[in-house]
Amino acid sequence: MDTLDVLSHGLANLSMFPFFDMAHYVVSVMALREQPGALEVSRASPLACWFSSMLYCFGGAVLSSIMLAEPPVAPLSNGTAVLLASLLWYLVFYSPLDLVYGIAALPPLRLVLSGMKEVTRTWKVLGGVTQARSKYKDGLLVMIAIGWARGAGGGLIRNFEQLVRGVWKPETNELLKMTYPTKVTLIGAVLFALQQTHYLPLHTHHLMLIYTTFTVVNKTRMMLTGSATSPFAPIESVLHKTLFTGFCSYAALTAPSTNNPNGVSERLQTKDESVKKSD
Numbered sequence: 001m002d003t004l005d006v007l008s009h010g011l012a013n014l015s016m017f018p019f020f021d022m023a024h025y026v027v028s029v030m031a032l033r034e035q036p037g038a039l040e041v042s043r044a045s046p047l048a049c050w051f052s053s054m055l056y057c058f059g060g061a062v063l064s065s066i067m068l069a070e071p072p073v074a075p076l077s078n079g080t081a082v083l084l085a086s087l088l089w090y091l092v093f094y095s096p097l098d099l100v101y102g103i104a105a106l107p108p109l110r111l112v113l114s115g116m117k118e119v120t121r122t123w124k125v126l127g128g129v130t131q132a133r134s135k136y137k138d139g140l141l142v143m144i145a146i147g148w149a150r151g152a153g154g155g156l157i158r159n160f161e162q163l164v165r166g167v168w169k170p171e172t173n174e175l176l177k178m179t180y181p182t183k184v185t186l187i188g189a190v191l192f193a194l195q196q197t198h199y200l201p202l203h204t205h206h207l208m209l210i211y212t213t214f215t216v217v218n219k220t221r222m223m224l225t226g227s228a229t230s231p232f233a234p235i236e237s238v239l240h241k242t243l244f245t246g247f248c249s250y251a252a253l254t255a256p257s258t259n260n261p262n263g264v265s266e267r268l269q270t271k272d273e274s275v276k277k278s279d
Helices: 002-012 019-033 038-044 046-067 079-094 096-104 107-135 140-156 158-164 180-196 204-225 233-243 250-254 264-278
Strands: none
Touching (some): 019 038, 019 046, 038 046, 046 079, 046 107, 046 140, 079 096, 096 107, 107 140, 140 158
16 A cells, blocks of 8 residues: 555656647647548648647647636747647657658657556646636536537547648548547546545545556557557447437338338328318
8 A cells, every 4th residue: 555655655746747738749740640531731832830839739628728717828928838739739749850750650669658647637637626626616517518628629629730731621520539648538527526625535645656557558558559440439320229219210110111101291191181071
């Protein structure tokens, strides 16, 4: 138990700047570079590429500021962080011989960088929850929403970021089909909000250690196995089938029958005509 306390306190006191923040920026900019058409945009319009990169790096802070009615440019007031993110953006996209991206994309180094980025997720989620709690002490849903936005804002505002690059794909909306990072961030926001409001009997540093360990280990497992399957998939399937499918699907009610291509509307029209004849 003493070892657990030492580890949890050590993790809670760990500074994210500069190394963990650098890992977050590098992985985020690499994720942007690997989007279809991103390289072409970086050559045609470096400003649009830079702006998209900043949204990837600081999207959570920007979105949470908007939700709390604070200036959305406030996260960009940290000149050191913006300068560091901009430097890494330039190196990932424009370094000679593509050296920086080539090195960062090596599987062992990318594994380490991705694990460090998952560590920063804990701080972002907890920071969003505590920021919301300072303004809305009993607002559990507000804490969850801000923690979620702070930790997964880059994904939640992806459609806006795509517009900056001249792409419009509404079907990629995170609320329509949530990716694993968005899901795990939402779960973290719920856990930390419950802990901050004393519904979850855990110390903050203990929950930080548990959540960080889960995210890092699971991200490492997914990268090593090449699996994109979410560990929450079985639970999601059971909950969806139990709570949200109902007794008959909407598609079954609206699908046209084999002998009647016009479907339900024509059957209703026939019924109305029979009623009129009976009158």
